[in-house]
Amino acid sequence: MLHQVQTNDNTIADVMEDIGRRAKAASGPLAIASPQTKTKALLAMADAVLADEDKILAANAIDLANAKQAELAESLVDRLKLDTQRIAGIAEGIRTIAELDDPVGAVIAAWERPNGLQIERVRTPLGVIGVIYESRPNVTADAGALCVKAGNAVILRGGSDSLNSSRAIHASLVRGLKQAGLPEDAIQLVPVADRAAVGAMLTGLSGAIDVIVPRGGKSLVARVQAEARVPVFAHLEGLCHIYVDQSADLEMAKSIVVNAKMRRTGICGAAETLLVDGAAAGTHLMPLLEALTEAGCEIRASAAVLKVFPALKPATEEDWSTEYLDAIISVALVDGISGAIAHIKRYSSHHTEAVIAEDSAVAERFFNEVDSAILLHNASTQFADGGEFGMGAEIGIATGKMHARGPVGVEQLTSFKYRVHGTGQTRP
């Protein structure tokens, strides 16, 4: 086992405060680094990850041995495990981020005032990002690279089961920073497994951390949202709805509903509730339920659906608030678009919802009145993803309304400032 820093709560607080200070110091030079320098660093990181494959696999072997001893669940071991192909994937992910447009310095608005002042709104880095994630070693590279691309310093706190793997990957990233002449502290990995480190990050480390991004399951996100004293980009859950209107093309509705639910059931953009227009109960309901059943999906039916199909399993009140993340869907009949909007308003997690309709007035009302980060018309909820949006890479999806909403990519990891060009103007 690699050397572990000996700690108690006091020294953890000190270690974390020091990490915060160093991140803040590194954020200055990083914020003004040229796009070329950042690209050079990222490409060097990708090369280093490949060159360091043996070291990374050796560190990963320690984590896997510990996981075995701790009798970690198979699914957790699987996401912890690295191999040549996965390491190549990590390097490729960094390269993809390297090739994105640099967001820093981009002019996002410009106008001239009657007095001749020329005002520009220009993207700037946010500063220091804290990323808290579970034992997925690849997130160390993804999150580190994405934050650096946007000119931010980053403090990474990965799950304790992956600490050795994450350290090895982190060492490769730091080599890339060094090769480009960027401060090594721009990407720091919390070196202790103690949970008190997370608590310290959530305080903001005396103002050093500008935003926290939790990546992981509901309990991690819930803790971060409850305790954080700094802004958080996150979604607690993705309780996504699909509404199938009477005007929907049936074949399209079937293929989208099955895709939205079953393509991958464990992702936040998977549909959890199907709302069918009551006026389509005789035409659309049965084919949709059959298609879902054929695809292997369990159906939990509302009282109105049960009246039509009494053999189905009934949905309880709890079902409407449940993110199954599994091959289960709750199904209700609603009173047209108004009923769909009312149901979604009551139960939605404000992540992603879709409407299937040929009637454009129905889609328009859905788009106007449903208040979720992502709304889709005649497309699958599983498109709720930064890559699918063309953002290149994402650090997560946010359901809050402040600053970032929807997929959080490099642009969402920036702020902005105003540059005003004058020719001697004074204010009268």
Added chain:
Amino acid sequence: MLHQVQTNDNTIADVMEDIGRRAKAASGPLAIASPQTKTKALLAMADAVLADEDKILAANAIDLANAKQAELAESLVDRLKLDTQRIAGIAEGIRTIAELDDPVGAVIAAWERPNGLQIERVRTPLGVIGVIYESRPNVTADAGALCVKAGNAVILRGGSDSLNSSRAIHASLVRGLKQAGLPEDAIQLVPVADRAAVGAMLTGLSGAIDVIVPRGGKSLVARVQAEARVPVFAHLEGLCHIYVDQSADLEMAKSIVVNAKMRRTGICGAAETLLVDGAAAGTHLMPLLEALTEAGCEIRASAAVLKVFPALKPATEEDWSTEYLDAIISVALVDGISGAIAHIKRYSSHHTEAVIAEDSAVAERFFNEVDSAILLHNASTQFADGGEFGMGAEIGIATGKMHARGPVGVEQLTSFKYRVHGTGQTRP
């Protein structure tokens, strides 16, 4: 005196929670109100304020009598006092907001994906804004109108000395909402003078409040920033710097420096520190100091400035961190643009800074490396204002980096969502 709700801490908490619930409920219909409806409401509010002049003045007379009895400072009485002209100004301010472009529904970005999905990023209201301000009755109307324009419900908590005046103005605003068929709870005024009401707002009222905007002095903002459990748009202070480079046009520098410091000394965009390029000590320093002195400004000089002008009052270390809001300026000689950037990095409040230079490379470095909300080249810091930026009206200026930065106008009081238009796409 008007009827005051009898309260203790428990009932205040209950009253405030109820206000939060009602604001949240009102925010729904307001968010989907048409631009025409909101404009109609705002114009009706302006008319109502004018029509209600007698009632508003009568209520203001009670506040003024109470203020006299409480021996309130003259400056506080002045900002509390209303007259026909000031009421006309309030109505005019609401009309200006009515005429702004409606931000809600504006498409701020749009692109198409290779699979044909058309993605739009569209402005949406934020939800519920809490505004906490001092005893300035006009803010009741300004803040109420601005929030409604952006489709938000608002909870107004004005200073206790202006409670009667604010109530009378609030009644006029509610008449305007009613005339347009918008929910009366879209603009609520906290009906109790107790400070516990502020504490309740800062908790977010069980998730009802999306953002808090404090308008007032440093102690109010500091309390809000320290205690708020919801996002805050604010600036604690405006410690604005002007750097005069060796390459500066001297006449331009004199006029901008005097304007930046002396036009109005009490506003957040007033300059507090003048940094002069050491290389210009022999050419620019004396004329700048003379111009400031002639304009009635007291000078507090750094050690290097004192060497050249030993008769000046010396600046202490504290001066560099002091927002005078008065006819006083601290002056230092710095080692060119690098020295200016280092000084600003150390002492700035990240509000507004200006560079006076003919050398465009100097301006470019200043623009790139200084991390404040507003940077100006060859123009006065007193342009740091939403109206001067062409935003029509502002609720304040923010120095945070999240969501809103710089002047906070109607656009900054919005969020956004993604609308994705498909033709049956499923994710492979």
